[in-house]
Every structure is written in structure tokens, then in C-alpha cells.
Amino acid sequence: MSTLLSLTGVSKTFADKVAVAPTDLTIEEGSFVSIVGPSGCGKSTLFNLVAGLLAPDAGSIALNGESIIGSTGHVGYMLQKDLLVPWRTVRDNIMMVAHLTRRVRIEDRDQAEVLANRYGLGEFLDHYPQALSGGMRQRVAFMRTLVTPHPLLLLDEPFGALDAQTRLDMQRWLLEVWKESGRTVLFITHDVDESIFLSDRVIVMSPRPGRIVADFTNPLPRPRNFDSLTTMEFVALKAQIMKLLYGESHE
Amino acid sequence: MNKVLRNLGIPILSIVLLLLTWQAIVVGFHVDSFIAPRPLAAIASITGNWSTLWPLLLGTIRETVYGFFCGAILGISLGVVMAKVRFIQKLIYPLLVLSQAVPIIALATPLVLIFGLTIRPIIIVVAWIVFFPVTVSIVDGLSHVDPDLLNLAKVYGAGKFRTFWQIEVPASVSPLFSGLKIGATYAVTGAIIGELASSTGSNLAEFQQHANANFNTAAVYGSTILMTIVGISWFLLVVACEIWATPWLRRSTARRRRLRLRQAVAKR
Ligand SMILES: Nc1ncnc2c1ncn2[C@@H]1O[C@H](COP(=O)(O)OP(=O)(O)O)[C@@H](O)[C@H]1O
Numbered sequence: 001m002s003t004l005l006s007l008t009g010v011s012k013t014f015a016d017k018v019a020v021a022p023t024d025l026t027i028e029e030g031s032f033v034s035i036v037g038p039s040g041c042g043k044s045t046l047f048n049l050v051a052g053l054l055a056p057d058a059g060s061i062a063l064n065g066e067s068i069i070g071s072t073g074h075v076g077y078m079l080q081k082d083l084l085v086p087w088r089t090v091r092d093n094i095m096m097v098a099h100l101t102r103r104v105r106i107e108d109r110d111q112a113e114v115l116a117n118r119y120g121l122g123e124f125l126d127h128y129p130q131a132l133s134g135g136m137r138q139r140v141a142f143m144r145t146l147v148t149p150h151p152l153l154l155l156d157e158p159f160g161a162l163d164a165q166t167r168l169d170m171q172r173w174l175l176e177v178w179k180e181s182g183r184t185v186l187f188i189t190h191d192v193d194e195s196i197f198l199s200d201r202v203i204v205m206s207p208r209p210g211r212i213v214a215d216f217t218n219p220l221p222r223p224r225n226f227d228s229l230t231t232m233e234f235v236a237l238k239a240q241i242m243k244l245l246y247g248e249s250h251e
Numbered sequence: 252m253n254k255v256l257r258n259l260g261i262p263i264l265s266i267v268l269l270l271l272t273w274q275a276i277v278v279g280f281h282v283d284s285f286i287a288p289r290p291l292a293a294i295a296s297i298t299g300n301w302s303t304l305w306p307l308l309l310g311t312i313r314e315t316v317y318g319f320f321c322g323a324i325l326g327i328s329l330g331v332v333m334a335k336v337r338f339i340q341k342l343i344y345p346l347l348v349l350s351q352a353v354p355i356i357a358l359a360t361p362l363v364l365i366f367g368l369t370i371r372p373i374i375i376v377v378a379w380i381v382f383f384p385v386t387v388s389i390v391d392g393l394s395h396v397d398p399d400l401l402n403l404a405k406v407y408g409a410g411k412f413r414t415f416w417q418i419e420v421p422a423s424v425s426p427l428f429s430g431l432k433i434g435a436t437y438a439v440t441g442a443i444i445g446e447l448a449s450s451t452g453s454n455l456a457e458f459q460q461h462a463n464a465n466f467n468t469a470a471v472y473g474s475t476i477l478m479t480i481v482g483i484s485w486f487l488l489v490v491a492c493e494i495w496a497t498p499w500l501r502r503s504t505a506r507r508r509r510l511r512l513r514q515a516v517a518k519r
């Protein structure tokens with residue numbers, strides 16, 4: 001597997017607060033990598049650096065070997081807030097990036113329809129987002145991310161606002177879509193179970209200053225299902241991550 | 252059907268109640284008809300003088316509508332510039348407040364001196380009243396667009412121009428209409444103040460003053476009713492435009508015609 005994204009010595013300071021201490025990170029093409037850590041440890045800042053919303057104070061960020069420092073338009077990006085616009089239908093929300101960047105073509109519509117049909121939202125194409133449930137809205141938001149041609153998708157706590165049941169459904173759905181799409185996913189979450197269930201690697205970050213403290217390769221075999229959540233490998237990895245996040249357990 | 256009945260029936264009922272209260276007070280307290288006429292007498296004075304009133308009414312409508320559009324266009328342009336350029340916002344805001352602190356009646360007379368006995372000073376008075384709430388609502392709307400949404404657009408490399416038309420403008424439609432609705436209700440007030448100041452001898456405000464001088468109280472009330480109807484109708488028209496322009500607030504799916512139009516545009 002080849003390297004898709006590489007960060008070398010990347011750091012970012014706000015005023016006198018170190019949000020991200022010098023950080024190295026390499027992401028393999030086609031992999032699913034999760035980042036866990038308490039809030040305020042610089043996860044979103046790391047994403048904003050890669051997305052080009054922020055420029056690092058030092059270090060280099062390369063996508064496919066080319067520097068993308070401070071430049072946008074290279075990655076797919078999705079937040080906990082679905083950011084669907086209420087005045088556009090599901091179809092047009094899926095095509096939002098096309099609307100925002102160039103003239104819309106008939107292929108954009110077709111692509112949006114194919115995606116929505118394949119993932120069970122075909123009958124809602126002409127609906128406004130406000131008529132949809134939270135889970136459905138996040139699906140639409142993810143499709144909006146997926147129709148962009150970018151190989152790297154940055155998902156910042158995309159399921160953070162969903163209820164437990166919907167979240168499980170969305171996780172399985174995401175794995176299915178990820179496998180079919182062949183994209184590379186960087187996934188922020190504060191849910192350790194979610195990070196293990198989904199990813200090939202789990203990166204643990206720690207605050208003050210924001211930095212990577214561990215990088216676990218997930219031994220859990222694919223395909224994964226609910227039984228994966230109770231295997232020895234799962235529990236062992238979860239224990240290691242929990243210890244890093246919350247310290248030794250108080251017995 | 253039930254919904255239509257509720258949306259139309261209740262406002263009509265409240266107007267009927269108002270008229271009945273008026274009737275009850277005038278009859279109950281034995282109010283002299285030249286102090287306050289009965290509702291039917293006021294309405295009869297309108298129908299009786301219709302050939303005189305109709306051209307005057309048309310004039311008032313024209314002033315209201317022209318003034319409203321001038322004010323709306325001015326308000327929108329000013330609002331967009333102010334929201335986009337911080338420096339201009341700081342520069343203009345004090346003047347904006349100042350403009351509304353000037354008593355509008357005190358402004359109408361000098362305007363008539365400048366522009367003469369034409370429709371122009373009246374339109375300016377109306378526009379003066381209308382532009383303020385429009386500007387304020389546009390500035391408010393544009394500066395409260397979700398910053399995360401703007402960041403999303405930026406991440407995908409959207410240009411300023413497309414971000415403006417695709418996100419900032421549609422996000423400001425609802426706030427804009429709040430301003431337009433306030434402007435629409437006050438527009439006719441501006442028109443009447445302008446008419447009083449311009450005193451051309453043939454407008455609704457002066458008709459009312461004339462009726463007042465002749466102790467024709469029914470006609471005084473009748474012209475007030477007409478002015479009010481102009482205000483309400485214009486407000487309702489703006490509300491209708493709002494409903495048309497923001498279907499997503501009321502409907503769960505897009506209108507068919509709109510979809511087909513989009514499809515045709517995309518095919519081309
Ligand atoms: N634009 C900014 N300006 C100032 N401080 C910021 C900004 N963005 C983030 N921070 C600070 O940097 C730290 C890391 O924030 P963030 O990356 O959002 O954390 P996380 O996503 O892990 O919760 C926090 O202490 C936050 O207050």
C-alpha cells in the first residue's frame with residue numbers, strides 16, 4: 001500500500017495555546033484510521049490543517065507527495081453538524097459541492113440519484129432536509145462528501161449527535177460504503193468502541209499540548225459485525241486505549 | 252380545507268369583531284355622527300365617493316409601491332455592502348440610526364421644497380422609511396450565516412462569488428422578508444405623510460383634511476379605512492412573495508414545476 005497523506009513536524013499554536021505539538025502522521029491509501037482523544041486535544045485542528053482551513057506554524061503536509069499546506073479543495077470533509085442547506089432538496093444537497101464550485105451538469109444529478117437509490121434514500125430525493133430524520137440527514141451529508149472526487153475523507157465526529165441505535169446502523173453502513181468506494185477515511189470520534197469497530201488503526205491523542213500518544217494497529221478481522229464487539233481482540237485493544245485516555249482504573 | 256378556513260377565517264373574524272366593537276361603542280355611548288360615524292356610514296362614504304376616491308387611491312398605491320421598491324432596493328444594496336465591508340459598516344451605522352431619528356414629517360417639507368409638487372418627494376419619504384428595516388435585516392442575515400457552512404464551502408475550494416449566491420443569499424432570505432414586511436406595513440404611512448407635505452390638492456391625505464374641514468366625519472373615517480386597506484394589502488402581497496420564495500419552510504418536498512425547470516437547465 002502506498003502513502004496517501006503524510007504530516008511531518010506539523011504544529012499549530014493559537015495565541016499562546018499549543019493546539020497541536022509537532023506531529024508526524026502517515027496514512028496509507030485505502031485505509032480507515034480513527035483518532036480518539038478527549039475534547040480540546042487538537043483533533044479538529046489537525047483536520048483543519050489537512051483541509052487547508054488553517055496553515056501550520058511549522059512542518060509539512062503532503063497528499064500523494066504534493067504539499068497542500070494552506071490550500072483547499074483536496075479533501076472531503078464532514079462534521080457532526082450535517083450542514084445540509086434547508087433551501088435545497090436532498091438531491092441538490094448531495095450535489096452541493098458541484099453547485100459551489102462549478103456549473104452543474106446532468107451527470108451530477110445522475111450521480112446523486114444513483115447514490116441515493118443505492119443507499120435507500122431514493123424516494124427522498126425531492127424532499128427538503130428538514131423532513132428527514134437525524135440519521136437520514138447524516139447519510140445525505142456523507143453522500144455529499146462521497147460525490148466529490150477526493151481520495152481522502154475527513155470525518156469529524158460524524159455520528160456524535162445520533163442516538164445509540166442509529167449510530168450502530170450508521171457505523172455498519174459506513175463500513176459498507178467505505179469498502180465499495182475504496183476511499184481513505186480519517187475518522188475523529190470520542191467513542192472508543194466506534195473507533196475500534198470501524199478502523200484499521202486507532203490513533204490516541206492527548207491534550208496540553210495536543211499530541212499523538214499512541215498508534216494502534218487493529219487486529220480485529222474484517223468483515224466486522226456485532227459479534228466483533230465482544231471478541232478478545234476487541235476487549236484487549238479497548239482496555240489499552242481506555243488506560244491511555246482515562247489512566248489506571250480506580251478500584 | 253380546514254387549514255384554509257383557519258388561515259383565512261380567523262383574520263376575517265377578527266376584523267368583523269373590530270367593526271362590531273366600533274358599532275357597539277358608537278351606538279352604546281350615543282356618539283354624535285360628526286364625532287365618530289358608524290362603520291356602515293364610513294363604508295358608504297367610500298362607495299358614494301368612489302369616482303373621486305378611486306384616482307386618489309391609485310395615486311397613494313403608486314407612491315406606496317414605488318417608494319417601497321426604491322427603499323427595498325436601496326436597503327438591500329446598502330445592507331450587502333455593509334455586511335461585506337466592515338469599514339463601511341462602521342462608517343454608515345451611525346448615519347443609519349440618525350436617518351431614522353429625524354422626524355419624518357420634518358423631513359417631508361424640505362424634500363418638497365427640493366423636488367417640487369411631484370410624486371418624487373413622496374417616494375423618497377416612503378423609501379426613507381422602508382430602507383431601514385430592510386438594511387438592518389440583511390446585515391443581520393448575512394452576518395449570521397453558519398460559519399461552519401462557510402468553512403465547508405471553503406474546504407471544497409468554493410469561490411467568494413459562488414459562496415455568496417449559493418449560501419449567503421439563500422440563508423438571508425428569511426431575515427430579508429422580516430425587514431420587507433416591516434417596511435411594507437409602514438410604507439403607506441410614509442405615502443400619507445408625503446401627501447400631506449406636498450399638498451398638490453389631489454391626493455388621499457388632502458381629501459381627508461378637506462372632509463375634516465367640512466365636518467364630513469364619515470368621509471374622514473372612510474379615507475382612513477382606504478389607507479389601512481392599502482397597507483394591509485401590500486403587507487399581504489409581501490407575505491405571499493415570502494411564501495412563494497421559501498417553500499422549504501412549509502413543504503416537505505420541492506414543487507414539481509421548480510424541479511422540472513432545474514432539470515431543463517441542467518440538461519442544456
Ligand atoms: N480558531 C481557534 N482559535 C483559538 N483557539 C482555538 C481555535 N480552534 C481551536 N482552538 C483551541 O485549540 C484546542 C484544540 O481544539 P480542537 O482542535 O477543536 O480540539 P478537539 O477537536 O480535539 O476537541 C482547544 O483548546 C481550542 O480551544
Ligand SMILES: [Mg+2]
Pocket residue numbers: 043044045156
Ligand atoms: Mg473537535
